[in-house]
Amino acid sequence: MIQLLWNAPMHVAEAIASRRSIRAFTAEPVARRIVEDILSRAARAPSGGNLQPWRIYALLGEARDELVRRVAEARSQHPMGEPPEYHVYPPRLAEPWRTRRFRVGEAMYALLGIPREDKRARLEHFARNWEFFGAPVGLIVTIDRGMQPGQWADVGMFLQNVMLLAREHGLHSCAQEAWAVWHGLLRDYLSIPESEMVFCGLALGHADDTAPVNTLVSERAPLADFAVFCEHP
Numbered sequence: 001m002i003q004l005l006w007n008a009p010m011h012v013a014e015a016i017a018s019r020r021s022i023r024a025f026t027a028e029p030v031a032r033r034i035v036e037d038i039l040s041r042a043a044r045a046p047s048g049g050n051l052q053p054w055r056i057y058a059l060l061g062e063a064r065d066e067l068v069r070r071v072a073e074a075r076s077q078h079p080m081g082e083p084p085e086y087h088v089y090p091p092r093l094a095e096p097w098r099t100r101r102f103r104v105g106e107a108m109y110a111l112l113g114i115p116r117e118d119k120r121a122r123l124e125h126f127a128r129n130w131e132f133f134g135a136p137v138g139l140i141v142t143i144d145r146g147m148q149p150g151q152w153a154d155v156g157m158f159l160q161n162v163m164l165l166a167r168e169h170g171l172h173s174c175a176q177e178a179w180a181v182w183h184g185l186l187r188d189y190l191s192i193p194e195s196e197m198v199f200c201g202l203a204l205g206h207a208d209d210t211a212p213v214n215t216l217v218s219e220r221a222p223l224a225d226f227a228v229f230c231e232h233p
């Protein structure tokens, strides 16, 4: 609140700490100039050799609504879309990653009040991905097929910038690999060339503060679990 009154800039650490994946948005629109501002500033992200391998299809207004309608219609034939063009997760997810994935999923469904047995309700929540969780802006992120792991990492850095800059505008986001299963439909609708692969989507808008699912604060492993400090040879 103090920040709003004084229009003080948001510290990076605050943007990082307040960014969470939001899975329920209000219908409040986001102006195109704000999306343009976020995307152009996000493009200051570093990339190996300055390749800038990100490519974004920004969907607003009717264009966003029409995509959501097309997916809803396509679901009658293919309820879960089609196999993505890349492995969203390793085919055999080992520990500790398997447990981490399980725990965040269970924490989310607990907030939604959907038990493990209710597969249909879980699927219906998952399908909300394909409505951008109600967000007024949807980004579809693609990458040239020839790009290698380094360039996928570059796109990740760009996306993190997008999500942090969104916080400066009072907006929230959710990165969405769930869109990878609609690559064919997206290719037709957005005229995405064959040379590009659909990596993910990203929902952008105002968080619905009344939605319990938005209270989820996912766990993180402690520093000692992922960092090795070497001070002596």
Ligand SMILES: Cc1cc2nc3c(=O)[nH]c(=O)nc-3n(C[C@H](O)[C@H](O)[C@H](O)COP(=O)(O)O)c2cc1C
Pocket (backbone or CB within 6 Å): 019, 020, 021, 022, 023, 104, 129, 174, 175, 176, 177, 178, 179, 200, 216, 217, 218
């Ligand atoms: C590239 C990427 C794709 C993701 N895809 C989805 C998705 O399809 N649906 C979803 O609900 N969350 C998705 N997430 C959100 C992750 O589940 C989330 O980042 C993770 O659980 C950590 O939680 P946090 O973002 O709230 O810190 C994705 C995140 C990333 C980085």
